[in-house]
Amino acid sequence: DAAAVINDKKVTDHHAVIPTRNIREADLSALPVGERTILELVALRLLCAVAPPYIYDETSVTVDCTGAEFTAKGRTVKQPGWRALDAACRSSMKNAEPDKEAEDKALPELTEGQELPVTGAAVKEGKTTPPKHFTEDTLLSAMETAGAKDMPEDAERKGLGTPATRAGILEKLVSTGFLERKKSKKTVQLLPSHDAISLITVLPEQLQSPLLTAEWEYRLGEIERGELAPEDFMAEIT
Template sequence: MIVQRDYDVKHFVKQKFFTVELDCGTFVASSERIDEEESAKNIAESCSGKTATISEIKKEIKTVNPPKLYDLTTLQREANRQYGYTAQQALDYTQSLYEQKLVTYPRTDSQYLTEDMEQTAADLIQTICNTISCCQGLSIPEPNVKRCINNSKVSDHHAIIPTAEIAHKKLADLPDGERNILNLIAAKLILATADPHRYEATKVSVICENHNFSATGKAILNAGWKAFEIAIKEMLKSNEDTVKSGDEKTLPPLEKGQVFENVTSSVIEHYTSPPKPYTEDTLLKAMETAGNHNYDENADVEKKGLGTPATRAAILETLVKRAYIERKKKQIFPTAKGISLIAVVPDEVKSAQLTADWETQLQEIERGQCNPDDFMHEIISFVSDISGKYNEKAENAAFQTQRTVIGKCPKCGKNVVEWKKSFSCENDKEKCGFIIWKSICNKIISATQTKKLLEKGKTDLIKGFKSKAGNEFDAYLILKDDKTTGFEFPPRKK
């Protein structure tokens, strides 16, 4: 997934497109996307100085429900967005808080609480407002804890929330990382139990010279949980941009049939944007939902994907440790080694869909809905088919992409390539057997001298060989008649 995203970014070709903006005096309406600049100019010219009429006004009351509580993955994602923490760092900080009895069990995939926790959660809200710095001063008159209750969505562990122990701990003494994570967890309980955010969305359709334009606006009816979110983020002073309530775009009072004389028009140039490199936040989301193209983050659907909340951080850290991926600030990129690996791995194996399907079958086995023997039979057949189909192709690719050619084999004429401990013939299948060890008599033989040995049958004079008795000597390496290596000694000085 990371290699594919990197490829898409590097090979993205931006495309130019245009819109025509119609300035009606009190608001601006825009056309749909126009691909041809000449067409956009013609529309702008035909509308400039003419009369525009409002043909339709649509108003709709919309509701944005509060966010759910944290499971481990959503906590890791937000910690990355706001503080730049890696998934492993977020897990380590949360685990430490859990061991201090300040938060509940972290390795959970549930974002809900059980019915027996309703009163506990309600009592916690006031405790949070009294003890958590980013929530102090907030007034939550009637928190709706029932919104966070769903027994059917809690399997082994419920959502991550603070514990009552926060009232008895000097939170200012916590390390920054732990305190920041605790702030996020506490704030989420406040937001999840607050009122929904309600606004009126308005869309205005405008006609000018038989060309269609539109403008949209929002009017806040009840800020609800978003008011608390803005206040909390300002106090957190996180790295994430804070959304100001005043940034909402509004429209003036308008009526259907209203006419605007002598409007002005202009052509606006746009470019399509490339996909963005993965961050830990967006990659965790992609891992969580891989193989489920219809996944809705806000819907109560079964999650399937790569790994589990408890293992995703370790997967990323392993890829970094093995130098397949690297972090550059918040972004994640593949290394040359990672790109080379994906280039030779069969499509069937590197498919995120395949792994996600296996994860789903393992969940079904756990619930008794799938026979483990059938699953293992499928895996064995799959591995057998893949091995037979790609084994020879992969070996050849490995030789071509990973081994440096030193010269021609004096026994069979194929390439002699460099390995970790030797320079050997690539013709291993026919067991050519030609080999020159890199270390001979405690002396490292360079690739340069090996090339001379293959080309001329003899190296330069190499100094510093050491016999078994520990005596040093100088000699030429030579190829003997049987194509093994031997020594030729320089004449002794009289």
């Protein structure tokens, strides 16, 4: 039942991309491979949204060994639900990426306070890697949840911009010379320009915070819905 996942009352700037009934009479084989794959992925997402839920039991264990804590998680699938449909459809699509979410192995039954034998130990040498540069996709995702760590659970509604304006904000930053596109292997990264770095250097730290911008975006949304008077908002920021 599509009504379970589609609610016109919650639509803001535009609705989700969904297939229409015309797909039933269309000759999909006549479409270019890329366009057909996109259409199939959109249709698959709608089918997964209305499919039975993916149900599993998850176990989390904390083990103490000479004062050091170690944790382990296990997952046992009870009902594959929509993920079975997703995996089956993706396996038949050309160039479609498989589900990257790895399945956790099941843990044996354990009781609190149970003693476990140490069967082996090893030291693995490694090094941390710096965060990757933003791409347009990752930056758009970051804008959607800006300030989430410092906000309540509804922080996703306090992101930067709206679904309809975020891409335009990035384009404006590129056209005005604050962001630069740089191709690296198969991806295109977004890097700050010299002007952007200079601007951030002189701006007060509070104005640089995405948390502040996200909060203002939320307040502007309240004004749009008639829940907050513009005068009250201006009084808060002056």
